[in-house]
Amino acid sequence: MSLAETAASVSGAFDSIPIIDIGHASTPEERAALARQIRDACMNVGFFYISNHGIPQETIGKVFSAVEAYFSLPVETKMKKLYHGDGNFMGYEPVLGSNVDPVNRGDLHEGFLFGWEELVPAENDDKRANDGAMAGANVWPSEPAGFREACLNYYHAAVGVGKVLFHLFALALDLPETYFDDKTRNSAASMRVLHYPPQTGPEDDGIVGIGAHSDFRCFTILWQEPDIQALQLLNSEKQWVKAPPIPGTLVINIGDQFARWTNDVFRSTVHRAINRSGVRRYSIPLFFGTDYHVQIKPMPSCVSPERPPKYEPIAAGDYIHQRLQEVYYQNTSTS
Numbered sequence: 001m002s003l004a005e006t007a008a009s010v011s012g013a014f015d016s017i018p019i020i021d022i023g024h025a026s027t028p029e030e031r032a033a034l035a036r037q038i039r040d041a042c043m044n045v046g047f048f049y050i051s052n053h054g055i056p057q058e059t060i061g062k063v064f065s066a067v068e069a070y071f072s073l074p075v076e077t078k079m080k081k082l083y084h085g086d087g088n089f090m091g092y093e094p095v096l097g098s099n100v101d102p103v104n105r106g107d108l109h110e111g112f113l114f115g116w117e118e119l120v121p122a123e124n125d126d127k128r129a130n131d132g133a134m135a136g137a138n139v140w141p142s143e144p145a146g147f148r149e150a151c152l153n154y155y156h157a158a159v160g161v162g163k164v165l166f167h168l169f170a171l172a173l174d175l176p177e178t179y180f181d182d183k184t185r186n187s188a189a190s191m192r193v194l195h196y197p198p199q200t201g202p203e204d205d206g207i208v209g210i211g212a213h214s215d216f217r218c219f220t221i222l223w224q225e226p227d228i229q230a231l232q233l234l235n236s237e238k239q240w241v242k243a244p245p246i247p248g249t250l251v252i253n254i255g256d257q258f259a260r261w262t263n264d265v266f267r268s269t270v271h272r273a274i275n276r277s278g279v280r281r282y283s284i285p286l287f288f289g290t291d292y293h294v295q296i297k298p299m300p301s302c303v304s305p306e307r308p309p310k311y312e313p314i315a316a317g318d319y320i321h322q323r324l325q326e327v328y329y330q331n332t333s334t335s
């Protein structure tokens with residue numbers, strides 16, 4: 001059965017999120033078995049947890065501490081490295097600086113955004129020159145000490161996981177395993193570290209941690225702070241399903257670039273985060289896309305007479321840039 005035919009029989013009425021152990025992927029048979037589980041998860045839920053991802057606990061612990069120290073700084077200090085909405089969006093994003101859901105008034109979190117950078121900068125560092133409108137340097141704060149190193153160490157470890165996943169996604173789509181390799185050379189992966197203050201007010205006042213949205217790139221690798229429930233996914237019955245942190249796992253979700261590329265065979269599931277835990281929460285998503293100029297156009301295996309192409313072709317990076325401009329308030333863009 002083609003992917004387009006299989007997708008016709010899928011409902012999206014999930015009430016739980018699969019956990020996939022990616023620790024055994026050394027033989028072609030193991031990878032084929034994993035790809036089948038991943039295909040199922042991407043078609044039915046659009047989210048899954050991965051266990052045995054291989055990122056050392058020490059790397060995670062260090063970025064967690066660095067993020068905690070960064071967000072404890074006074075807001076005036078963080079504002080010195082405010083992102084520019086007319087630039088590449090790297091830097092500090094203040095509370096209510098974004099609004100992903102137009103019915104809301106703003107998102108109740110602050111963040112810091114950065115993209116690819118070598119830990120030891122290359123002599124002729126091109127600052128992601130191939131990255132179209134997203135090109136340019138990261139905007140690191142001068143404190144806390146070790147913030148850049150902790151963030152970049154985790155970033156590179158997570159990009160490594162992303163590359164393994166791209167191989168498995170290719171197999172899941174009946175493509176050669178290396179199909180995405182020449183489309184992900186410049187590592188168009190950007191990371192946000194996020195701080196959600198506890199939310200005490202009513203939910204219907206138009207402000208929640210992060211409003212209902214789908215992600216923009218191919219997929220997201222999300223680390224959530226242990227023991228704090230905030231993330232929720234919307235199923236096709238319009239019910240919110242909780243995605244609690246599970247020790248030793250990361251959350252993977254399909255984003256809109258992949259949904260467009262697969263003609264919605266892979267599901268880009270709407271989600272939100274509401275922190276009602278009574279204490280602050282941190283999370284770290286890495287948004288993994290393709291190189292800027294890759295054309296995202298529904299794949300032939302995902303198109304059929306019953307499932308005609310739903311999307312116009314678009315350059316991957318132009319699509320991201322447009323979406324970012326929509327969600328970040330322009331009133332902070334000239335500061």
Ligand SMILES: O=C(O)CCC(=O)C(=O)O
Pocket residue numbers: 192194210215222224230231271272273283284285
């Ligand atoms: O913090 C979370 O759990 C979700 C974050 C998220 O959805 C995003 O940044 O796109």
Ligand SMILES: [Fe+2]
Pocket residue numbers: 213214215271
């Ligand atoms: Fe998201």
